[in-house]
Amino acid sequence: MxxxxxxxxxxxxxLLSVLEKEGIAGLTFSLEPAKxxxxxxxxxxxxxxxxxxxxxxxxxxxxxxxxxEKFVGGLVSKVEAHPSGYVNxxxxxxxxxxxxxxxxxxxxxxxxxxxxxxxxxxxHTSVNPNKALHIGHVRNVVVGDSIVRILRKANxxxxxxxxxxxxxxxxxxxxxxxxxxxxSQDPPAGQKFDHYCxxxxxxxxxxxxxxxxxxxxxxxTMLKEIEDGNSETAKLASEITARxxxxxxxxxxxxxxxxxxxxxxxxxxxxxxxxxxxxxxKQMNLIKFESDGKNKGCWVIMAEGEEDxxxxxxxxxxxxxxxxxxxxxxKLGLVEDPFYYKEYPSQQNNKTLYQTTLVRNxxxxxxxxxxxxxxxxxSRQARxxxxxxxxxxxxxxxxxxxxxxxxxxxxxxxxxxxxxxMETGGKSxxxxxxxxxxxxxxxxxxxxxxxxxxxxxxxNPELSDDVLQQIARNVGVATLRYEMxxxxxxxxxxxxxxxxxSLEGDTAPYIQYAYARAGRIIEKxxxxxxxxxxxxxxxxNYEAALVKAIGKLDLAVQDAANNLSPKVIAKYxxxxxxxxxxxxxxxxxxDATPDxxxxxxxxxxxxxxxxxxxxxxxGIGTPAxx
RNA sequence: GGGUCCGUUGCACAGCUUGGAUAGUGCGGACGCUUGCGGAGCGUCAGGUCGUGGGUUCGAGUCCCCCCGGAUCCGCCA
Numbered sequence: 005m006x007x008x009x010x011x012x013x014x015x016x017x018x019l020l021s022v023l024e025k026e027g028i029a030g031l032t033f034s035l036e037p038a039k040x041x042x043x044x045x046x047x048x049x050x051x052x053x054x055x056x057x058x059x060x061x062x063x064x065x066x067x068x069x070x071x072x073e074k075f076v077g078g079l080v081s082k083v084e085a086h087p088s089g090y091v092n093x094x095x096x097x098x099x100x101x102x103x104x105x106x107x108x109x110x111x112x113x114x115x116x117x118x119x120x121x122x123x124x125x126x127x128h129t130s131v132n133p134n135k136a137l138h139i140g141h142v143r144n145v146v147v148g149d150s151i152v153r154i155l156r157k158a159n160x161x162x163x164x165x166x167x168x169x170x171x172x173x174x175x176x177x178x179x180x181x182x183x184x185x186x187x188s189q190d191p192p193a194g195q196k197f198d199h200y201c202x203x204x205x206x207x208x209x210x211x212x213x214x215x216x217x218x219x220x221x222x223x224x225t226m227l228k229e230i231e232d233g234n235s236e237t238a239k240l241a242s243e244i245t246a247r248x249x250x251x252x253x254x255x256x257x258x259x260x261x262x263x264x265x266x267x268x269x270x271x272x273x274x275x276x277x278x279x280x281x282x283x284x285x286k287q288m289n290l291i292k293f294e295s296d297g298k299n300k301g302c303w304v305i306m307a308e309g310e311e312d313x314x315x316x317x318x319x320x321x322x323x324x325x326x327x328x329x330x331x332x333x334x335k336l337g338l339v340e341d342p343f344y345y346k347e348y349p350s351q352q353n354n355k356t357l358y359q360t361t362l363v364r365n366x367x368x369x370x371x372x373x374x375x376x377x378x379x380x381x382x383s384r385q386a387r388x389x390x391x392x393x394x395x396x397x398x399x400x401x402x403x404x405x406x407x408x409x410x411x412x413x414x415x416x417x418x419x420x421x422x423x424x425x426m427e428t429g430g431k432s433x434x435x436x437x438x439x440x441x442x443x444x445x446x447x448x449x450x451x452x453x454x455x456x457x458x459x460x461x462x463x464n465p466e467l468s469d470d471v472l473q474q475i476a477r478n479v480g481v482a483t484l485r486y487e488m489x490x491x492x493x494x495x496x497x498x499x500x501x502x503x504x505x506s507l508e509g510d511t512a513p514y515i516q517y518a519y520a521r522a523g524r525i526i527e528k529x530x531x532x533x534x535x536x537x538x539x540x541x542x543x544x545n546y547e548a549a550l551v552k553a554i555g556k557l558d559l560a561v562q563d564a565a566n567n568l569s570p571k572v573i574a575k576y577x578x579x580x581x582x583x584x585x586x587x588x589x590x591x592x593x594x595d596a597t598p599d600x601x602x603x604x605x606x607x608x609x610x611x612x613x614x615x616x617x618x619x620x621x622x623g624i625g626t627p628a629x630x
Numbered sequence: 631g632g633g634u635c636c637g638u639u640g641c642a643c644a645g646c647u648u649g650g651a652u653a654g655u656g657c658g659g660a661c662g663c664u665u666g667c668g669g670a671g672c673g674u675c676a677g678g679u680c681g682u683g684g685g686u687u688c689g690a691g692u693c694c695c696c697c698c699g700g701a702u703c704c705g706c707c708a
Contacts, residue, residue: 034648042651051650054688061650061688088651132708172708302706310633310704317706324708386634387703412635412701434702459670479670491643494635496701498642503657507670510643510656517670525667567647575644578655589663589672608667630670 005116006107008037008555011079011100015045015093018075022068028053037556043084043092044552050089061089079103097548098540104555105610106535114557114617118565119160125335125372126152128380129256129263130167133245134174135202137255138442139499140382140414140435146488147411148380149261150570150622157621158565163372166256166263167331170245171270172324174206174437176227179241181209184222189244198251199444201244207440233274242270255445257352259481260623265372266348266359269327274362275342277330278322282315290398291315307391325388332392336404337373345370376405378568383410383494409568411493416443417500432498443499452480452505459507460630467629475627479513482624486512489570489622490578510578512624515615518581518588519626522612525593526605533605541603546587550607553583554614561621573621580618584611 016035023029033049050065057064065085072083072091082094107113128148131141148164155162169175178201181187187209191200213220229237249266256262282303285291291305294312301318305325315326333339343360345367351357358370381389389408396406413434416424421433424441435442457476460467467475487504491497507513526533542551557576564572593604616626 032648036648039651040654046651048650051689086651090651092651169708174708299706304706314706319706321706323706327708383635384702390634410635415701456670463668463670495643496636503642506657508657509670511670513670514656517668521668521671528667571644575655582655585671588667592667594667629668 005114005558006103007558008100008104008552009558010103011093011095011555012037012045014079015047018072019047019049019068022071022075023049026067026071028057028064037552037559038092042086042090043082044095045093047091047093048089050085050091054089062087065089065091095548095552097543097551100555101539101542101548101551101607102537104551105537105539105606108554108610108614109535113614114157114561114621116158116558116562116565118158118562119155121159121161122376123163123374124155124160124376124378125163125165125374126155126378126380127165127167127335128152129261130169130381131252132169132172132174133248133252134178135206135248135437136196136198137252137445138435138437139445139448140442142259142445142448142484143411143414143488143497144380144382145256145259145261146485146623147409147493147570149259150485150489150573151378151380151409151568153621153623154561154564154570154573157561160565163374164262164264165267165335165372166265167267167269168245168249169269170242170249171227171230171273173223173227175241175245176223176230177209178205178244179226179230179237180219180223181205182240182244183226183237184219185209185212196251196254196446198248198255199446201248202437203440203444206437210438230270231273233270253351255449258446258449258477259485260352260625262351262353262355263357265345265370266357267331268360269331271343271360271362272327272331272334275330277334277339277342278326280339281330281333282322282326284399285315285395288398290395305391305395307394310387313388313391325391328388328392329395332377332379332396332406333399335373335377335379336375336396336400336406337371338396338399338404341369341371341373375403376407378407378409380409380411383412386410407568409493412496414488414497414499416441417498417503420499420501423501432496443501448484448501448505449480451501452483453477455505456480456483456507456513456630459513464629475630478625478627479507479516479630482512482516482619483507485623486515486574490574492571493569513630515577515581515619516624516626516630518584519612519615519619520628520630521588522584522608522615523628525608526612529594529601529605531602531605533609534602535606537603537606538599539603539606541600542607544591546590547604547607550583550587550611553580554610557614557618560618564621570622573618577615577618577622577624580611580615584615 031052033052035047038044038046050061053064054061069083069085069091079096079099080093081096084092086092129145152162152164187205191197226237229235230241291303294300294302302314303316304312304314316322344365345358346361348357348359393406415432415434417432418428418430421428453476456479460475560576
């Protein structure tokens with residue numbers, strides 16, 4: 005990839021030759037984009053060599069920079085020994101601009117080869133099919149989807165899975181509502197089925213457990229019936245969960261997210277993978293049978309420095325973690341695949357979505373397993389995920405990698421919790437599906453679309469309703485997605501229905517606005533840029549800064565892929581937009597002479613292309629107007 | 631009680647993986663910028679013992695240890 009990286013590569017190569025000549029080879033120095041005001045690239049080698057040479061860092065820096073002088077003239081225009089001890093390099097703006105701007109026109113601009121084409125499987129979303137997605141689920145969906153996009157850009161071959169826990173206790177809860185408490189199986193007109201199940205059936209059914217304890221026993225028998233299959237209850241369960249799932253997927257598609265395959269817990273259970281795995285665990289001595297103590301009669305797993313975890317109860321039934329183990333092993337390709345595959349009826353973008361089935365068919369077998377598997381789950385499940393990770397390491401004998409990509413939860417601000425009828429004493433509160441304390445994802449998207457639609461109409465009164473709606477969807481989704489990934493995964497997001505929906509400052513609309521502004525310049529210039537331009541004209545600081553920002557996309561992708569950190573891309577997009585806006589305010593494009601106009605239009609178009617590529621990595625679009 | 635994570639300006643965050651040069655950004659506050667390419671913008675100012683204490687180092691927001699505060703997990707529930 006021809007990018008800012010070529011500058012780093014050139015400097016490294018020449019620097020190594022300087023160091024060798026001076027007899028200070030073998031140091032693992034860093035060579036990085038410089039901080040503002042210290043040139044373009046900084047090197048810390050003088051600090052590292054100071055001890056060995058018994059000289060002050062600045063002296064060494066001076067020696068190195070004077071020796072580097074003979075290489076000046078390529079992409080480097082100046083070398084400088086800073087009094088602090090750094091060696092700072094200044095780029096030749098024209099040469100660098102030519103390379104970066106031309107390269108940025110390629111469709112795959114920003115790609116980088118972290119993955120070397122390796123297969124990787126990512127599981128995310130995995131929402132219980134008894135309710136609608138709330139704002140906490142959205143964090144999972146958006147983090148997972150952004151990771152998928154980033155890994156693809158980093159040359160991984162990515163498979164995306166969504167695990168549907170269609171046989172758990174929460175499903176039994178709503179079934180109890182339908183079968184015993186007589187809730188209608190059809191929602192009131194205009195209400196989505198997933199909203200209805202979550203807001204009405206689930207909440208009102210679980211409410212009754214406190215006043216009506218015998219209902220809980222009924223729930224337990226219902227759970228057994230679901231797991232065994234074949235009963236009326238099991239049939240109704242698969243019907244209801246399928247309907248909820250269909251509605252949940254609409255929300256995911258609305259967010260711009262797609263999957264390769266859906267897995268169902270009920271099928272994992274009925275596939276009889278567990279007995280096979282159970283035997284292997286015994287053979288490998290990874291689990292033990294307790295003949296005494298509090299876990300008497302159970303098979304338990306010994307976790308590093310933690311309490312033993314029961315896998316098989318004294319009555320012989322497997323616990324939930326025992327269901328997760330076969331699924332993890334399946335994802336890693338450690339068991340023979342018991343499934344057949346069929347197409348799910350629909351998906352956005354005409355991408356085919358498959359689902360597993362135990363019913364034999366003639367469709368070709370699929371393979372969604374990989375040696376490397378990422379599972380995106382809430383940090384609250386870290387303990388269980390650690391047990392599975394441990395187990396998979398032993399199971400895979402070091403050839404497989406199971407990664408729990410953990411993220412902190414989304415909580416509600418006290419104001420928002422209050423508005424949902426909960427007094428928290430000024431503190432933020434965890435959401436709870438059971439208590440009905442959550443912010444629905446579709447409703448937040450509706451609110452955002454309305455808001456962005458109003459704003460866009462103010463600025464573009466001539467736009468048709470259709471176009472306006474399209475823009476509003478784009479910007480609304482972008483705003484929510486950006487809020488969900490702009491900070492670190494291990495930081496709690498405190499969601500506030502008013503404060504979290506701002507369209508100004510460090511937000512998606514700010515970034516998208518920069519793109520739209522750039523588009524208007526190109527439009528009004530009335531020229532088609534000629535990329536065989538005179539890039540030496542782009543010497544202004546604002547121009548040079550924009551070129552360099554554009555040149556660093558692949559460095560950001562590499563960082564994001566290596567650290568599984570989508571926020572790196574969000575930060576990159578924001579800083580690219582900031583750099584453009586500064587350029588926009590200080591450099592007049594349309595007033596320039598023909599050569600200068602052409603060079604600047606090339607730069608503006610390069611910015612647009614780069615930003616579009618970068619935003620796509622976090623699932624954010626670039627409307628031409630907004 | 632034990633494990634994990636968080637603690638940087640009034641608020642929300644970046645920087646910590648890979649220690650060095652002036653600790654950045656947004657919101658909020660004060661003031662200013664449009665007969666100029668779209669003001670969802672730009673600029674100026676105010677605001678910081680980087681939770682506390684120790685250690686390693688020529689050098690610590692960044693690495694190590696103790697402590698304090700907060701979140702979360704620790705069921706033969708899922």
